[in-house]
Amino acid sequence: MSSRSVVGVRQYSSGMGNGTSPTTLVAPAAGEAGGTLVAALSPSRAGDFMQCPLLYRFRVVDRIPERPSPVAVRGTVVHAVLERLFDLPAGRRTLEAAGLLLAPQWERIRQESPELDALFDGDPAALADWLASAQDLLARWFAMEDPTRLEPTDREVYVETRLDDGLLLRGYVDRIDVSTDGRVRIVDYKTGRAPSEYTEAKAMFQMRFYALVLWRLRGRLPSQLQLVYLGSGEILRYDPEECDLLATERKIKALWAAIERAARTGDWRPSPSRMCEWCDHHALCPAQGGVPPPLPEDALLRVGGPSASHPQLPGLDEDG
Numbered sequence: 001m002s003s004r005s006v007v008g009v010r011q012y013s014s015g016m017g018n019g020t021s022p023t024t025l026v027a028p029a030a031g032e033a034g035g036t037l038v039a040a041l042s043p044s045r046a047g048d049f050m051q052c053p054l055l056y057r058f059r060v061v062d063r064i065p066e067r068p069s070p071v072a073v074r075g076t077v078v079h080a081v082l083e084r085l086f087d088l089p090a091g092r093r094t095l096e097a098a099g100l101l102l103a104p105q106w107e108r109i110r111q112e113s114p115e116l117d118a119l120f121d122g123d124p125a126a127l128a129d130w131l132a133s134a135q136d137l138l139a140r141w142f143a144m145e146d147p148t149r150l151e152p153t154d155r156e157v158y159v160e161t162r163l164d165d166g167l168l169l170r171g172y173v174d175r176i177d178v179s180t181d182g183r184v185r186i187v188d189y190k191t192g193r194a195p196s197e198y199t200e201a202k203a204m205f206q207m208r209f210y211a212l213v214l215w216r217l218r219g220r221l222p223s224q225l226q227l228v229y230l231g232s233g234e235i236l237r238y239d240p241e242e243c244d245l246l247a248t249e250r251k252i253k254a255l256w257a258a259i260e261r262a263a264r265t266g267d268w269r270p271s272p273s274r275m276c277e278w279c280d281h282h283a284l285c286p287a288q289g290g291v292p293p294p295l296p297e298d299a300l301l302r303v304g305g306p307s308a309s310h311p312q313l314p315g316l317d318e319d320g
């Protein structure tokens with residue numbers, strides 16, 4: 001199916017703006033669904049529900065804030081650097097230039113989110129180590145891609161489209177490259193390690209989601225989806241076909257139907273897995289001996305909205 005190598009490229013095969021204000025690509029407004037339950041979904045929230053319906057509830061319905069982790073915030077900072085690097089003329093997009101963006105971008109994000117002050121409070125050595133680890137991620141990216149040869153048409157671009165049943169699909173795409181003959185490549189940076197070959201389909205679901213949105217938005221099938229893993233120096237590529245994206249659309253609709261059912265019945269079941277290790281909500285989870293809070297009175301209104309710690313903002317919705 002694919003080959004794996006460090007600083008390598010893996011071809012996935014399937015069985016079937018900039019500045020502080022991101023640009024947007026959106027479909028014409030068609031009105032919200034019914035004034036009760038807002039039908040909207042992003043790839044990250046879809047992933048939450050697939051992992052654990054109760055986690056989705058805690059994030060989207062209860063909107064319980066989660067503790068920021070150094071790894072997740074580092075992902076946000078690295079995303080910001082990779083976005084802004086392309087503001088420079090091609091010849092000046094060097095690793096050194098990227099490194100010089102790290103501290104200012106951390107400072108900007110810290111000022112926008114004062115709760116991040118606690119991350120390295122009074123520990124300059126820990127901050128220095130953390131920034132050095134971010135620099136290592138940038139170095140790995142430069143070993144995989146050459147920004148002097150890339151001219152993205154969009155960076156951190158907000159995209160949304162509405163399916164025929166009214167469901168709004170939305171999210172932020174890290175980068176869109178368009179070749180001279182019009183072929184579109186969707187690129188997403190991950191600061192973690194590449195998934196195993198057994199779980200890469202799950203990782204590629206997010207990219208198919210974005211491909212579906214862009215296809216519906218622009219009327220042309222994206223040619224390539226590319227996940228760039230800075231943690232392990234691997235690239236996962238996939239050339240989508242129309243039947244793949246139609247299957248993705250069916251899967252998203254089925255997923256939304258399940259979310260809507262959970263919302264209307266209040267039955268948000270925990271789904272324990274090894275991912276629970278990274279979940280912030282053990283004290284509220286029955287699977288961990290906890291007790292969930294009462295559902296908010298406006299729970300239905302919240303179901304398609306953003307979450308407290310995972311708003312639909314560029315970089316903040318990433319895996320770190």
Ligand code: SF4
Pocket residue numbers: 052054055270271272273275276279280281282285286287288
């Ligand atoms: S601890 Fe596990 S089962 Fe419980 S909400 Fe979190 S992810 Fe779900």
